[in-house]
Amino acid sequence: MNLEFDIVSGDFSMAGRASSQIKKVLKQLQVEPKVIKRIVVAIYEAEVNVVAHSLGGKLTALFDEKGIEIELKDNGPGIADIDLAMQTGYSTASKQVRNMGFGAGMGLPNIKKNTDELAIKSKVGVGTTLTFRNYF
Secondary structure, eight states: OEEEEEEOTTOTTTTTHHHHHHHHHHHHTTOOHHHHHHHHHHHHHHHHHHHHHSSOEEEEEEEOSSEEEEEEEEOSSOOSOHHHHTSTTOOOOOHHHHHTTOOSSOHHHHHHHTOSEEEEEEETTTEEEEEEEEEO
16 A cells, blocks of 8 residues: 655645554554554654755655555755764754744654664755655
8 A cells, every 4th residue: 555645845734644644544554553653753753854844745655564664755955964964953944943843953863763764865956855664
């Protein structure tokens, strides 16, 4: 089964829509609650990153008998230094995004902490592709 979601830049009211829908599917599949929580946290953090830092993107969820793979492709500035971006507290969020309570520099570290596999590919001026997997 595959699910796809468009993520709109700057639309914080819709951030969390994909993670909420995917959570419902995981519950229907009777995935263990602590596994669901890890998956939903990672997806939500990824959604917020796309909303806050890009020109929008697409999230695809691929389910199989072993787990779930999430791929997010965004159009945007890209990440110049992935190692730096992975450091807790590092953020390039605008003042406006920070004033809304986002952009604390916890997104990528939280994604890494809550996934079993994580890969980030980014090209400055083009965008970022984030792929992660969780096993059931």
